[in-house]
Amino acid sequence: xxxxxxxxxxxxxxxxxxxxxxxxxxxxxxxxxxxxxxxxxxxxxxxxxxxxxxxxxxxxxxxxxxxxxxxxxxxxxxxxxxxxxxxxxxxxxxxxxxxxxxxxxxxxxxxxxxxxxxxxxxxxxxxxxxxxxxxxxxxxxxxxxxxxxxxxxxxxxxxxxxxxxxxxxxxxxxxxxxxxxxxxxxxxxxxxxxxxxxxxxxxxxxxxxxxxxxxxxxxxxxxxxxxxxxxxxxxxxxxxxxxxxxxxxxxxxxxxxxxxxxxxxxxxxxxxxxxxxxxxxxxxxxxxxxxxxxxxxxxxxxxxxxxxxxxxxxxxxxxxxxxxxxxxxxxxxxxxxxxxxxxxxxxxxxxx
Amino acid sequence: xxxxxxxxxxxxxxxxxxxxxxxxxxxxxxxxxxxxxxxxxxxxxxxxxxxxxxxxxxxxxxxxxxxxxxxxxxxxxxxxxxxxxxxxxxxxxxxxxxxxxxxxxxxxxxxxxxxxxxxxxxxxxxxxxxxxxxxxxxxxxxxxxxxxxxxxxxxxxxxxxxxxxxxxxxxxxxxxxxxxxxxxxxxxxxxxxxxxxxxxxxxxxxxxxxxxxxxxxxxxxxxxxxxxxxxxxxxxxxxxxxxxxxxxxxxxxxxxxxxxxxxxxxxxxxxxxxxxxxxxxxxxxxxxxxxxxxxxxxxxxxxxxxxxxxxxxxxxxxxxxxxxxxxxxxxxxxxxxxxxxxxxxxxxx
Numbered sequence: 101x102x103x104x105x106x107x108x109x110x111x112x113x114x115x116x117x118x119x120x121x122x123x124x125x126x127x128x129x130x131x132x133x134x135x136x137x138x139x140x141x142x143x144x145x146x147x148x149x150x151x152x153x154x155x156x157x158x159x160x161x162x163x164x165x166x167x168x169x170x171x172x173x174x175x176x177x178x179x180x181x182x183x184x185x186x187x188x189x190x191x192x193x194x195x196x197x198x199x200x201x202x203x204x205x206x207x208x209x210x211x212x213x214x215x216x217x218x219x220x221x222x223x224x225x226x227x228x229x230x231x232x233x234x235x236x237x238x239x240x241x242x243x244x245x246x247x248x249x250x251x252x253x254x255x256x257x258x259x260x261x262x263x264x265x266x267x268x269x270x271x272x273x274x275x276x277x278x279x280x281x282x283x284x285x286x287x288x289x290x291x292x293x294x295x296x297x298x299x300x301x302x303x304x305x306x307x308x309x310x311x312x313x314x315x316x317x318x319x320x321x322x323x324x325x326x327x328x329x330x331x332x333x334x335x336x337x338x339x340x341x342x343x344x345x346x347x348x349x350x351x352x353x354x355x356x357x358x359x360x361x362x363x364x365x366x367x368x369x370x371x372x373x374x375x376x377x378x379x380x381x382x383x384x385x386x387x388x389x390x391x392x393x394x395x396x397x398x399x400x401x402x403x404x405x406x407x408x409x410x411x412x413x414x415x416x417x418x419x420x421x422x423x424x425x426x427x428x429x430x431x432x433x434x435x436x437x438x439x440x441x442x443x444x445x446x447x448x449x450x451x452x
Numbered sequence: 453x454x455x456x457x458x459x460x461x462x463x464x465x466x467x468x469x470x471x472x473x474x475x476x477x478x479x480x481x482x483x484x485x486x487x488x489x490x491x492x493x494x495x496x497x498x499x500x501x502x503x504x505x506x507x508x509x510x511x512x513x514x515x516x517x518x519x520x521x522x523x524x525x526x527x528x529x530x531x532x533x534x535x536x537x538x539x540x541x542x543x544x545x546x547x548x549x550x551x552x553x554x555x556x557x558x559x560x561x562x563x564x565x566x567x568x569x570x571x572x573x574x575x576x577x578x579x580x581x582x583x584x585x586x587x588x589x590x591x592x593x594x595x596x597x598x599x600x601x602x603x604x605x606x607x608x609x610x611x612x613x614x615x616x617x618x619x620x621x622x623x624x625x626x627x628x629x630x631x632x633x634x635x636x637x638x639x640x641x642x643x644x645x646x647x648x649x650x651x652x653x654x655x656x657x658x659x660x661x662x663x664x665x666x667x668x669x670x671x672x673x674x675x676x677x678x679x680x681x682x683x684x685x686x687x688x689x690x691x692x693x694x695x696x697x698x699x700x701x702x703x704x705x706x707x708x709x710x711x712x713x714x715x716x717x718x719x720x721x722x723x724x725x726x727x728x729x730x731x732x733x734x735x736x737x738x739x740x741x742x743x744x745x746x747x748x749x750x751x752x753x754x755x756x757x758x759x760x761x762x763x764x765x766x767x768x769x770x771x772x773x774x775x776x777x778x779x780x781x782x783x784x785x786x787x788x789x790x791x792x793x794x795x796x797x798x799x800x801x
Contacts, residue, residue, distance in 0.1 A: 212625065268554070268618075269789050272788040272789045274621075279782055282650045282778060283775070287772065294642075428636050431626070431628075431629025435630055438622055439623070446605075
């Protein structure tokens with residue numbers, strides 16, 4: 101299994117310790133660049149959104165003054181969008197990276213293995229059938245994602261090569277859930293379906309401070325309390341489950357915690373913004389390529405945030421008159437990257 | 453290392469039941485198909501009698517409601533036969549030529565490629581004529597198929613079933629999001645494609661489905677002509693070459709046939725997944741592992757599945773209906789998982 105291969109490569113005996121130092125230096129440099137791009141794009145978006153705002157007015161608003169029109173656009177639209185986008189991207193990026201690291205396969209991101217569809221289907225069902233449209237949507241999405249993760253895990257458990265089996269089982273479940281979503285969409289009137297479809301593509305247009313708060317609290321709780329533990333256990337799991345058990349790790353419990361954390365970090369953003377195509381999928385591999393090492397999970401979170409903020413900037417400026425949802429940009433521009441990830445995975449023997 | 457038990461058995465076992473058994477199986481399929489056609493005409497939100505069907509077949513009386521219902525069901529019945537035959541045989545061809553038990557026109561992304569191409573053409577040209585839509589669908593399917601193979605062939609092990617399935621599914625997602633982009637930009641296209649994108653037989657006219665028949669016939673002949681090569685490939689590529697089979701030529705030819713079948717099916721009914729996966733495996737249980745029998749039997753069994761799925765979709769939630777694409781996904785998903793589990797037990801996929 102490729103995760104083991106990777107980790108044995110990483111833990112090769114007799115390797116000079118300088119390699120580890122250089123690698124963490126590369127991760128730091130990549131993080132710095134990523135942060136720079138994130139901040140620069142965010143700053144640019146404040147001025148150049150759907151329409152351009154005069155510089156002096158923006159500065160006045162940011163300084164605390166109230167300028168009619170500009171204040172509203174900034175405080176009620178652009179800033180919440182940026183915050184929601186960055187948080188959602190970070191959650192998706194970390195979620196994808198956790199799955200990819202754990203299963204040792206770049207294709208194992210939640211948007212490919214059906215967990216994302218589980219969250220989407222539960223949220224759509226909650227919207228259409230129960231008329232839910234607030235923070236409770238997050239609970240539905242989380243429950244849906246967890247249920248699908250449990251089913252996939254159960255279907256693929258027992259026996260060798262759990263990674264590939266899990267991905268294939270996820271593919272099939274994903275196809276079924278997609279069919280379910282589409283069926284639900286045809287059962288509603290056109291306007292609801294159009295809204296739901298917009299949500300399904302992933303959009304920041306409904307971003308409010310309230311939603312940013314929901315997102316921040318949910319992701320913050322998972323990120324602060326669970327993620328450090330999971331990252332520590334992940335390092336042990338990557339040594340191979342037998343080795344991890346020998347080192348005193350309760351493997352079953354560690355896996356459950358990992359899946360729960362990864363699903364939570366992926367499902368909470370989906371409930372707010374809809375599934376932003378490929379952010380979870382691409383953040384990890386981009387991170388790995390930039391730092392030329394294994395996927396660094398926190399860096400993947402930063403990369404995810406940057407991807408969404410950059411995509412949001414393009415969505416606002418490329419086709420300003422059409423009001424394109426940001427998920428369309430991440431999807432369309434993500435597709436070529438997807439091919440790059442596949443080729444890269446296959447050429448290193450990680451593709452399955 | 454890439455074949456499951458079902459595709460790589462000793463030759464004696466692979467031949468399955470004797471000639472009589474195989475002919476009997478084909479006869480059984482014909483009978484079931486006839487019954488499925490009848491069910492498709494009779495059943496639905498409004499059930500009609502056999503006499504109405506017979507009357508409507510010869511000459512429709514517009515005053516008789518039942519006969520009008522039969523006439524409207526005629527189109528989708530013909531559609532189910534045409535599309536089912538195309539998808540079933542396309543799946544058999546894909547599985548045989550690539551020695552890949554998980555191959556399906558949906559899983560490998562062919563349907564998604566066709567959808568994208570069709571949406572592009574309709575968005576650019578407005579109401580496009582059927583031949584243009586079909587040509588676009590072929591092109592889209594061919595491009596995605598090539599891409600999936602090229603990408604999966606990178607690396608040491610070559611195009612293994614799991615790499616193909618994963619690559620195809622991932623590319624299908626990518627291609628799908630480009631399709632969504634175009635649909636989002638053009639509201640009118642979205643409205644037109646909302647139903648089509650799910651895979652539905654209720655929208656097409658009889659003329660549309662009949663126009664697809666000649667193309668599908670050509671594609672079917674091409675795919676059927678590769679049956680012997682598929683048998684040889686099942687014994688391993690080296691053996692096939694030793695037997696004097698030009699594997700690459702057979703693959704290229706078969707791919708063209710599969711693209712014709714899958715593209716046409718998608719052009720007229722939208723992307724319907726898992727039919728190409730389920731049918732060849734089901735048929736193998738009846739006629740054994742010989743592709744000279746699997747392929748014709750798939751041609752008969754595909755329509756049965758689509759007819760039953762379409763009819764069931766009409767009966768579950770009357771008066772609304774569940775699209776045939778949704779029904780096939782709900783049925784095919786579990787079967788894919790069962791295939792994967794049993795395949796993984798015997799062979800490393």
